[in-house]
Amino acid sequence: QPPLSPAGVPMLRPVMNQTVLATRGQQAISAAFTLYPNPAPIGTTVAVDGPRFSRAALLDVLGRQVWQQPAAQAGQATLHLPEGLPGGVYLPLLAFFTSSYFMPDITTSELKQRLQAGETPTIIDVREPWEVEESRIPGSQNIPLGTLPIKLDDLEDLKDQEVIVPCKSGGRSASAKAFLTQQGFTNVRNLEGGMLAYGS
Numbered sequence: 001q002p003p004l005s006p007a008g009v010p011m012l013r014p015v016m017n018q019t020v021l022a023t024r025g026q027q028a029i030s031a032a033f034t035l036y037p038n039p040a041p042i043g044t045t046v047a048v049d050g051p052r053f054s055r056a057a058l059l060d061v062l063g064r065q066v067w068q069q070p071a072a073q074a075g076q077a078t079l080h081l082p083e084g085l086p087g088g089v090y091l092p093l094l095a096f097f098t099s100s101y102f103m104p105d106i107t108t109s110e111l112k113q114r115l116q117a118g119e120t121p122t123i124i125d126v127r128e129p130w131e132v133e134e135s136r137i138p139g140s141q142n143i144p145l146g147t148l149p150i151k152l153d154d155l156e157d158l159k160d161q162e163v164i165v166p167c168k169s170g171g172r173s174a175s176a177k178a179f180l181t182q183q184g185f186t187n188v189r190n191l192e193g194g195m196l197a198y199g200s
Contacts, residue, residue, distance in 0.1 A: 059091045093182045105190040108198045126176045166191035
C-alpha cells in the first residue's frame with residue numbers, strides 16, 4: 001500500500017489497481033494523484049480515511065468534474081474510479097453533509113440589489129481577460145479558471161468570506177466553486193446564468 005500523500009501534493013508514481021489514502025480528516029479532504037500510463041488500463045480505487053461523507057466527485061486540474069460517484073455507492077469509504085481515465089492529476093472532492101459545496105448560488109437580481117445598496121462583495125470573474133474587457137461587474141477581479149490553482153496563496157484571506165464567482169454562462173464558475181470549496185473555501189457562490197444573465 002502506498003504511503004500517505006499530503007493533501008494537494010501530487011504522488012509522482014504510477015497508480016494502478018491499488019488503494020491510495022486520499023485524506024485523513026475533514027480538514028484535509030483531498031489529495032492530488034497521478035494516473036499513469038495514459039490511459040490507465042485498469043480501474044483505480046481511492047480509500048477515504050475520515051468522517052463519513054455524502055457525495056464524491058473527481059475534478060481535473062482546471063476544476064472540471066470528470067466523474068461523480070454513483071448514487072448506489074454514495075458515502076462508501078472506497079471510491080471506484082472508472083477505467084480509461086486519461087493520464088493526469090485529479091482531485092477527489094468529498095462533500096460532507098455540512099459542506100459549503102451545497103452553498104446556494106446567487107441570482108443576478110440579488111447581486112444587483114446588493115451592489116445598488118452599496119455592498120462590496122468579493123467577486124472573482126473566472127473568464128478570460130478578453131471576455132472581461134467586453135463586460136464586467138464593478139469591483140470584480142479577474143482570475144481565469146485555468147490560473148486559479150496557482151493563485152490560491154493570494155486568496156488565502158478569503159477562505160472564510162463570501163466569494164461570488166461569475167463566468168459567461170455559469171459553467172466555468174460552477175467548476176471554480178467546486179475547486180475552491182475543495183481547497184477549503186467555506187462560502188463560494190456561483191452567479192446563476194453568468195454574465196449573459198447579468199447583462200440581460
